Amino acid sequence: MPDTYVASGGEFNRDTNYITTRITADGRDGYPVEPGRYRLIVARACPWANRAIIVRRLLGLEGVLSIGFCGPTHDQRSWTFDLDPDGLDPVLKIPRLRDAYLKRYPDYPKGITVPAIVDVPTGEVVTNDFAQLTLDLSTEWTAHHRPGAPQLYPEPLRAEIDEVSKRIYTEVNNGVYRCGFAGSQDAYDAAYDRLFTALDWLSERLSGQRYLVGDTITEADVRLFTTLARFDAVYHGHFKCNRQKLTELPVLWGYARDLFQTPGFGDTTDFVQIKQHYYIVHTDVNPTQVVPKGPDLSVWLTPHGREELGGRPFGDGTPPGPTAEGERVPAGHGAGAG
Structure with a gap:
């Protein structure tokens, strides 16, 4: 979840200075789209991360962009992987998302936020720019979209x-x-x-x-x-x-x-x-x-x-299939739980 601050006048202000490196089809920032190379780190609790979870699922990117879930709470320093065995992300082998930020920026001075995409080979965070991240999933990862994936950011309507x-x-x-x-x-x-x-x-x-x-x-x-x-x-x-x-x-x-x-x-x-x-x-x-x-x-x-x-939810496309094994919302945590 992005950093927050309250100004002296009592008005809330959000820090919006994110890591703006992008993962693109042409790799112009040094991070080309590659199946299996990156890991999307999220927390189901966070509305900004929830967007990325939804878009990844709608586009059918589960097989090319793995996902790691932080727990719902965090301390002053970092989101943590307390839902995983031994408190370690099973792919990155780290207990705190902060470790991936410090791997790239040893003196990283800002808040540790989700969603973030981590480069698995180096263990370094690539981006936490939540607004651009989902747009890039729609526009830069098209070669890996599922058949029938919806157009979430169609050019005529951008x-x-x-x-x-x-x-x-x-x-x-x-x-x-x-x-x-x-x-x-x-x-x-x-x-x-x-x-x-x-x-x-x-x-x-x-x-x-x-x-x-x-x-x-x-x-x-x-x-x-x-x-x-x-x-x-x-x-x-x-x-x-x-x-x-x-x-x-x-x-x-x-x-x-x-x-x-x-x-x-x-x-x-x-x-x-x-x-x-x-x-x-x-x-x-x-x-x-x-x-x-x-x-x-x-x-x-x-x-x-x-x-x-009227309207057609997925346009000329189709709904996504069942949620991938290991990525389902736990029983009793969704609607109907009371």
Whole structure:
């Protein structure tokens, strides 16, 4: 999860200075696309990492880009591999993601964030630029996409996808954090108004169309979904984003359920780890570290009726197959867990 800071005026600011090295088809940054060479390190709890998990699955890159899962909590220094035997990533053989950052940058001064891609032969981090990372999976790894992979970033729609995605990032993805980490009443009030203004805009946009841009799922939908999936479980209470719950916003609730019930979205969402992360790690917001039992998750599987708006989730492509062995959300961690 990216670094966070609170400015002196009480307003939350996010550090956005990431490692911008790219893995490309032509290898212009020194890291060419190669099957089996890289490992995507994620945490299911993190919305920014959840995007990468979804895109990798939709595009069918499981066989060429391996994945490593950090646990839902971390300390001041690093995400850790506490879900793995002996607390070591089975491929990189390291206990902390920080080790891969320091392998490339011995004096790395910034936060250790997920998602990150690591070069397996050298053990060095390549990039943690979460926004560019998923775009590159769509555009630079095309030779290795599965047959029927969707066009998540189609060229004719890129300008509109970028425009919509920018507003989603600044006002919604980041907006919930702006509320949750506000250091003053004035900063919180302003953040709250910005967030719900954006959610109202999205409700209006999605009232007459099934997806954000065009008539298929795109990168923009992936970026919005991971925040909506966490809204009632975390952001409504923990981050004080409480004008309404997602379940009380009819258009966005229908849209979120539509995506959740689409292969690649709900089957990558781990509500237990999501709640553990936010409520345990953010001790400044929740000093008791008590994790709430609710909300009821079975509602995610109720009918949404969004098919009436038309649209084709995967365009001319097909849904991804079953989740790969070893990558499934643990039993009881998804919808229906109560």
